[in-house]
Amino acid sequence: MSIIVDKVNYVYSEGTAYEIKALQDINLEIKDGEFIGIIGHTGSGKSTLIQHLNGLIKATSGAIYFHGQDIYDKDFDLRELRNRVGLVFQYPEHQLFETTIFDDVCFGPMNQGLTKEEAGLRAFEALRSVGIPEELFYQSPFDLSGGQKRRVAIAGVLAMKPEVLILDEPTAGLDPGGRDEILDLITRMHRERGMTVILVSHSMEDVAKYVDRIIVMNQGRVMFDDVPKEVFKHYKELETIGLAAPQVTYLMHELREKGLPVSTDVTTVAEARAELLRVLLGERR
Amino acid sequence: MNIIKARQLVHEYIRRDEEGNVESIQTALDHVDLDVKEGQFIAVLGHNGSGKSTFAKHVNALLAPTEGTLWVDGKDVSKEENILDVRQTAGMVFQNPDNQIIASVVEEDVGFGPENIGVPTEDIWVRVADSLKSVGMLKYRNHSPNKLSGGQKQRVAIAGVMAMEPKCIVLDEPTAMLDPNGRKEVLRAVKELNQKKGITIILITHYMEEVVDADYVYVMDHGEVVMRGTPREIFSQVGTLKEHHLDVPQMTLLADLLRQSGLNIPLGVLTREELVDAVMKIAE
Numbered sequence: 001m002s003i004i005v006d007k008v009n010y011v012y013s014e015g016t017a018y019e020i021k022a023l024q025d026i027n028l029e030i031k032d033g034e035f036i037g038i039i040g041h042t043g044s045g046k047s048t049l050i051q052h053l054n055g056l057i058k059a060t061s062g063a064i065y066f067h068g069q070d071i072y073d074k075d076f077d078l079r080e081l082r083n084r085v086g087l088v089f090q091y092p093e094h095q096l097f098e099t100t101i102f103d104d105v106c107f108g109p110m111n112q113g114l115t116k117e118e119a120g121l122r123a124f125e126a127l128r129s130v131g132i133p134e135e136l137f138y139q140s141p142f143d144l145s146g147g148q149k150r151r152v153a154i155a156g157v158l159a160m161k162p163e164v165l166i167l168d169e170p171t172a173g174l175d176p177g178g179r180d181e182i183l184d185l186i187t188r189m190h191r192e193r194g195m196t197v198i199l200v201s202h203s204m205e206d207v208a209k210y211v212d213r214i215i216v217m218n219q220g221r222v223m224f225d226d227v228p229k230e231v232f233k234h235y236k237e238l239e240t241i242g243l244a245a246p247q248v249t250y251l252m253h254e255l256r257e258k259g260l261p262v263s264t265d266v267t268t269v270a271e272a273r274a275e276l277l278r279v280l281l282g283e284r285r
Numbered sequence: 286m287n288i289i290k291a292r293q294l295v296h297e298y299i300r301r302d303e304e305g306n307v308e309s310i311q312t313a314l315d316h317v318d319l320d321v322k323e324g325q326f327i328a329v330l331g332h333n334g335s336g337k338s339t340f341a342k343h344v345n346a347l348l349a350p351t352e353g354t355l356w357v358d359g360k361d362v363s364k365e366e367n368i369l370d371v372r373q374t375a376g377m378v379f380q381n382p383d384n385q386i387i388a389s390v391v392e393e394d395v396g397f398g399p400e401n402i403g404v405p406t407e408d409i410w411v412r413v414a415d416s417l418k419s420v421g422m423l424k425y426r427n428h429s430p431n432k433l434s435g436g437q438k439q440r441v442a443i444a445g446v447m448a449m450e451p452k453c454i455v456l457d458e459p460t461a462m463l464d465p466n467g468r469k470e471v472l473r474a475v476k477e478l479n480q481k482k483g484i485t486i487i488l489i490t491h492y493m494e495e496v497v498d499a500d501y502v503y504v505m506d507h508g509e510v511v512m513r514g515t516p517r518e519i520f521s522q523v524g525t526l527k528e529h530h531l532d533v534p535q536m537t538l539l540a541d542l543l544r545q546s547g548l549n550i551p552l553g554v555l556t557r558e559e560l561v562d563a564v565m566k567i568a569e
Contacts, residue, residue: 042434042464146333173380173461175332175491177530202464205535242466247494247535247557254561260568269535273542280548280567 002196003030003053003085003164008062010048010220022048024220026062030164030198035190037207037228038200040217041242046200047090049217050166053198054085083112086162090169092153096141101132101152104141108160119159126159127152130185147178151185158189164196165189171206183210208232208246208267216243229265248272288358288453288485289321289344289375295352296339296508313339315508316353321501323452326479326486328496328516331505332530337489340505341457344487345377358452373402376446380458382438391433391441392417392426398449409448416447419482420474436467440474447478453485454478460492468492493520493534497555504529517553536560 010023022045030036030053040046051057052064055071055078064071066081089095098104105126109119127137130151136144141152150170157165167186171179187210190197201207207214207228214231216224218241224231232238235245235253244250251272252264262279266272296314301307313336321327331337342348343355346362358374360367379385388394395413404412417423420440430438439459446454456475460468472495478484488495496502502519504512506529512519519526520537533541540554540563550563 041466173458173491175530176493176532177332204465242464244465248539251536251539251557251560254557255564258561258565260565269539269542272539273546276539276543276564277546277548280564 002032002034002067004028004065005030005052006063006065008052008059008064010052010057011060014060022220023052023059026222028215028222028225030196032163032196033190033194034196035187035210035212036196036198037211037214038198038217039202039204039207039214039243040223044217044241045220046217047168048220050087050168050198050200053164053166054082054087056082056087083160084162085164085166086157086160088154088157088165088167088170090172092156092170093141093146093149096149096153096156099140100138101127101141101144102137104152105156105159108156112160122159122161123155126155129158129189130155131181145178147174147181150174150178150182154182154185162195164198166198166200168200169202170199171201171203179206186210204232204244205246208249209269216241228267232267233265286323286359287320287356288323289319289487290356291317291319291340291343291353292355293318293353294340294343294350294355296336296343296348297351313508314343314350317505317508317510319503319510321453321485321487323485324479324483325500326476326498327488328499328502329487329489329505330491330493330496330502330519330531335505335529336508337505338457339508341377341455341487341489344375344453344455346371347377369402373449374451375453375455376449376451378439378442378446378454378456378459380461382435382442382462385442385445386430386438389429390426391422391428391430394430394441395426395444395448398445402449412448412450413444416444417441419447419478420444421470434467435463436470439463439467439471443471443474443478447484451484453487455487455489457489458491459488460490460495468495493532493537497534504531506530516555520555521553 005026005028008023008026012020012022038046052059069076071081096104102123105123106119109122170182186197189195214228215222232245232249238244246267248266248269252262252266255262256264262275266275294314294317298311298313299307300309329337344357346368349363355362357371360370362371386394388397392413395416396409399409399412417426420443422440422444430441460471475486479486497516499516502516503510520533523533523541526533536557537554540550540560544550548567554560
């Protein structure tokens with residue numbers, strides 16, 4: 001039990017000439033402790049969907065339940081929901097604004113009504129967990145590198161201690177080193193704290209490597225919802241909607257076409273390595 | 286002839302306090318030597334803050350060197366009288382398509398550049414049509430840019446640069462904000478400009494897969510050029526690249542792991558076809 005999305009529809013500019021059905025008949029259950037990837041091309045409804053999960057957008061029809069409670073109920077505390085479901089937007093570093101890194105991270109917990117000491121403690125912990133060294137705490141966030149800024153922005157959400165962490169393309173524009181840092185950080189949060197993580201991504205390779213379950217969005221609908229292996233079996237259908245399978249999946253398909261008896265449900269480099277060693281070295285012996 | 290030639294190029298960002306005293310000096314380019322021949326496709330790699338963009342801005346004379354010299358098509362960029370020529374020779378495309386489009390109709394946006402440098406009206410329309418055609422956006426000429434996808438907007442931005450008839454285009458992470466489809470579209474357009482029109486391309490990117498077809502690759506770190514060579518030479522050095530916060534294409538990484546496990550796979554595999562060939566050779 002955690003979040004249930006029940007027959008949710010969302011229409012932008014309803015009743016006008018610009019009406020767009022952004023979400024159509026979405027049914028999802030997100031369980032505690034899951035690590036989920038959402039993929040889909042630009043305009044497929046990914047961002048609209050995640051904004052429903054913490055009540056920033058209200059569904060045109062349908063219901064969303066958080067731990068069994070209807071979030072559209074009059075008595076439901078949406079503020080509390082937003083404390084428990086943290087959302088990191090695209091390019092979150094554009095939202096840094098305080099004079100020091102420490103104050104910026106304190107902003108969220110202070111808003112939750114914590115005392116200065118409590119908020120400070122939270123900020124300290126959050127900054128440490130994203131790997132910002134203490135000597136930077138009282139510097140301006142604007143002097144940091146792109147990857148560091150993004151980690152500070154994520155710390156700002158972590159300091160609110162959410163149960164569910166939703167990130168909209170957290171690695172966009174980062175170099176490979178920065179990308180790995182952020183993804184490893186998120187994985188650690190998931191493993192060590194049991195946090196439910198929902199990751200919106202454009203990189204099939206990253207999604208295949210990190211998440212346990214993939215939700216594919218297309219034209220406002222859920223097209224696939226399964227473990228990576230199963231989802232990437234539909235690579236031809238994914239291509240028709242502007243997505244793809246990871247490079248290694250294609251490699252295995254090509255090798256199989258050439259007559260090498262390899263399994264094609266490989267989605268990561270590590271799996272590909274194991275499978276090729278099994279087939280090639282096994283054959284030789 | 287070298288269209289771009291940098292010798293001992295240095296750029297320092299100097300921060301001053303309110304009284305004008307120097308607060309800090311950051312060396313963004315540290316004695317860079319770099320050559321680009323006309324018609325080449327060059328890639329520049331490096332992590333965030335390595336100096337790539339600072340270099341790009343020199344090629345377009347948006348920044349002037351602190352020390353050293355940069356020649357663009359034989360002209361020294363630090364000389365005031367050369368700036369207009371330099372900007373016409375080397376066009377620039379930035380990361381965010383929304384920051385580069387100014388008009389409300391695609392064709393007017395593309396025509397803005399040539400109009401600014403006084404090209405006669407009838408020639409402007411010829412240039413606009415030609416450049417939109419070269420990036421595959423001609424049928425959108427009467428559209429509003431804000432209804433286009435990211436990849437389409439970025440191609441309009443490239444057409445805008447093409448309309449200035451540059452010899453060289455510098456693209457500073459043009460695909461960083463795009464989805465996989467948009468990335469493919471933009472890269473295909475850039476490669477075509479290079480192959481069909483002979484435009485010199487300098488592509489700055491974080492996506493290792495985009496670099497595989499380049500003629501030559503420069504890797505920057507701390508403002509210095511730390512590696513240079515063909516994509517094959519560069520990607521053969523997986524360990525060194527990781528030290529510079531970079532990566533290799535997924536196929537290169539897998540090939541490297543297989544080789545370490547004792548399989549006879551050549552160094553510097555770049556593409557899927559190459560790895561398929563190498564694996565099939567072992568299987569036979």
